[in-house]
Amino acid sequence: MAGCATGEEAYSLAMLLSEALPDHSTSAQVQVFATDIDDRAIEVARSGRYPESILTDVPPTRLRQFFTHTRGAYIVNKSLREKVLFAAHNILRDPPFSQLDLVSCRNLLIYLDRSVQRQVLQTF
Structure with missing residues (x-):
């Protein structure tokens, strides 16, 4: 997942995959690889710590299943x-990654002009 910012979408994808492919039902290991150009955003994403305001976007069942509530925040389990x-990875300058089964650039491509979008898509 390129352009992951502070990780919300990457964790959302991991939640969906966890629900669709429970650990006991498949031998395939699921790993979401998320990148961003901003080191500080990556630090926030790695911490998995989000404000209580996520209540408006995350259903209660997922909050209970995937988060721990502590001191005014929700922490990803x-x-x-x-x-x-x-x-950290700059999709325009750094070498591309290989052996990826799914690539998501949704929150990245919207910020790029058409010619740069084509350049990024040809990378994969």
Whole structure:
């Protein structure tokens, strides 16, 4: 997942995959690889700590299943954090990653003009 910012979408994808492919039902290991150019955003994403305002966006069942509420924040549970790997990466300059099964650039492509979008898409 390129352009992951502070990790909300990467964790959301990991939640969906965890629900669709419970650990006991498949031998395939699910790993979400999320990148961003901003080191500070990556630090926030790795911490998995989000404000209570996520209540408006995350259903109560997912809050109970994937988060721990503590001191005015919600922390992504370790089991879910272990399914998401965050790294700093500039998709326009750094070499592309290989052996990826799914690539998501949704929150990245909207900020790029058409020619740069084509350049990014040809990378994969």
